[in-house]
Amino acid sequence: MRNSQSLLTISIIGFGAVGQGVATIVQNVPRIKVVAIADSKGVALMPDLKDVLARKRGGQPIANSNLTALDVIRTVDHDVVVEVTPTNIHGGEPGLTHVREALKNKRCVVTSNKGPLVAAFDELTQLAHTNGVALRYEATVGGAMPIVNLIRDTLAGARVLDIRGVLNGTCNYILTRMAEEALDYDQVLSEAQDMGIAEADPTYDVAGIDTACKVIILANAFFGRNATFADVDVTGIDRITQDALQLARQRGFAVKLVGDVQELAVSPKLIPIGHPLNVSGTLNAASILTDTAGEITVAGKGAGSIETASAILSDILSLMRDRS
Amino acid sequence: MRISMDLELQDTPGQLKHVLTPISDLGGNIASIVHHHDKKTFRNTVPVSVIFDIEEQTLEELQDGLEQNGVTVVRIGKMRLRARTHILLIGHIIHTDLRDTIDEIDGTGFAEVQDLSLSMPAIDGPSSAIITIMATGDEELKKSIGILRQIAERKDLLIIEPLDERGSPGGVSNEE
Numbered sequence: 001m002r003n004s005q006s007l008l009t010i011s012i013i014g015f016g017a018v019g020q021g022v023a024t025i026v027q028n029v030p031r032i033k034v035v036a037i038a039d040s041k042g043v044a045l046m047p048d049l050k051d052v053l054a055r056k057r058g059g060q061p062i063a064n065s066n067l068t069a070l071d072v073i074r075t076v077d078h079d080v081v082v083e084v085t086p087t088n089i090h091g092g093e094p095g096l097t098h099v100r101e102a103l104k105n106k107r108c109v110v111t112s113n114k115g116p117l118v119a120a121f122d123e124l125t126q127l128a129h130t131n132g133v134a135l136r137y138e139a140t141v142g143g144a145m146p147i148v149n150l151i152r153d154t155l156a157g158a159r160v161l162d163i164r165g166v167l168n169g170t171c172n173y174i175l176t177r178m179a180e181e182a183l184d185y186d187q188v189l190s191e192a193q194d195m196g197i198a199e200a201d202p203t204y205d206v207a208g209i210d211t212a213c214k215v216i217i218l219a220n221a222f223f224g225r226n227a228t229f230a231d232v233d234v235t236g237i238d239r240i241t242q243d244a245l246q247l248a249r250q251r252g253f254a255v256k257l258v259g260d261v262q263e264l265a266v267s268p269k270l271i272p273i274g275h276p277l278n279v280s281g282t283l284n285a286a287s288i289l290t291d292t293a294g295e296i297t298v299a300g301k302g303a304g305s306i307e308t309a310s311a312i313l314s315d316i317l318s319l320m321r322d323r324s
Numbered sequence: 325m326r327i328s329m330d331l332e333l334q335d336t337p338g339q340l341k342h343v344l345t346p347i348s349d350l351g352g353n354i355a356s357i358v359h360h361h362d363k364k365t366f367r368n369t370v371p372v373s374v375i376f377d378i379e380e381q382t383l384e385e386l387q388d389g390l391e392q393n394g395v396t397v398v399r400i401g402k403m404r405l406r407a408r409t410h411i412l413l414i415g416h417i418i419h420t421d422l423r424d425t426i427d428e429i430d431g432t433g434f435a436e437v438q439d440l441s442l443s444m445p446a447i448d449g450p451s452s453a454i455i456t457i458m459a460t461g462d463e464e465l466k467k468s469i470g471i472l473r474q475i476a477e478r479k480d481l482l483i484i485e486p487l488d489e490r491g492s493p494g495g496v497s498n499e500e
Contacts, residue, residue, distance in 0.1 A: 240482070251456075255412070
């Protein structure tokens with residue numbers, strides 16, 4: 001890439017909640033220029049961010065060209081592809097092709113999309129390495145909660161032995177409400193759907209699939225496991241009853257959906273009420289066990305448009321630092 | 325097996341080795357020693373309580389060894405069930421015969437279900453239970469959790485185990 005004084009040019013591929021969050025916060029960052037935004041219908045080239053955001057919110061098309069997302073990735077000259085299309089756990093498309101093409105064309109990739117990393121982690125990291133560009137994915141795990149870069153950079157001096165975490169805000173919200181308000185699972189699920197915390201089809205979250213994807217990414221990134229979805233033993237939260245949560249509570253436990261990275265397992269666990277992983281509401285938390293630094297626990301907002309965009313921006317800014 | 329012993333030692337320097345040497349010679353592993361200097365007896369001896377893990381069949385030999393060293397053994401306590409965990413069960417617990425589930429654990433000889441709270445909201449709905457399992461040691465506790473997992477799979481029950489304590493896998497906590 002060019003010298004540190006020049007602009008960093010980025011494309012935003014995918015313009016849902018996260019893509020719009022990225023467009024919103026990069027407006028205030030000097031030296032970042034968005035050269036293209038792609039949604040499912042078309043591409044806005046050299047977009048005026050305020051205008052494009054307003055059009056999107058108003059349900060109007062944003063496209064001002066005949067290009068496709070892949071055309072942008074292949075032919076529009078820019079530094080970083082921000083891949084924020086929705087996660088597809090069955091093969092990772094269209095994100096996988098976006099990421100692959102970006103790396104082949106020597107563009108750095110910053111993504112919040114778990115699909116490509118779950119489907120082809122080793123291939124993509126190798127491709128990035130071969131082409132001398134970076135692949136950053138802080139936003140795939142824990143939203144705004146720092147974990148990938150925390151381990152890679154800040155904890156570089158320690159060897160990571162295990163990572164365990166409460167990594168899905170939807171599940172955590174449901175379990176917290178059920179326990180605290182003595183409400184049934186179905187009731188809280190409907191409430192979460194109303195609030196936009198759970199999807200209309202909640203399976204991806206409540207069956208533990210989302211947590212499993214995060215476990216795979218961490219296992220591949222830090223333990224070299226080259227794991228895919230079939231390698232993870234997954235139990236969700238959809239069979240948990242309110243009574244069970246009350247019984248656990250009487251003995252001093254909360255129930256949380258925990259992803260265990262070394263074990264490649266996702267399952268509900270009893271956690272002592274005072275334990276640092278016992279975070280409430282939609283919060284995420286992760287506990288990192290290291291050889292020399294002991295156990296370190298982080299907590300933060302695991303989802304949300306601006307929160308996830310903040311993790312993406314931190315990856316973009318670290319790319320800017322790296323080239324200066 | 326974990327043993328707790330109350331002993332009396334002469335109140336002169338160097339007595340403790342008369343306790344520690346026989347225990348370690350027989351392969352014992354000491355967990356705790358408390359010297360009750362403040363509770364000296366009228367015989368001018370000092371009470372000492374020591375807790376250690378040792379093979380049960382060496383106990384008699386140990387007692388002889390201690391007495392030959394001039395140590396008075398006041399009391400020997402065998403702490404049988406010292407590892408404990410809680411497990412949450414969800415599903416058709418009653419319909420699938422709860423008694424049978426408990427009997428399988430109790431039948432091992434090294435673990436037993438010590439406490440159970442049950443909640444049955446509706447006749448056809450799933451019920452929930454939390455049970456406390458005690459076992460003779462950490463390994464035995466892990467084995468009994470393994471048995472419970474098999475039962476749960478057979479009876480289609482969801483079991484929720486405690487998060488492992490770092491350094492003592494199995495959600496095990498030692499209790500006296």
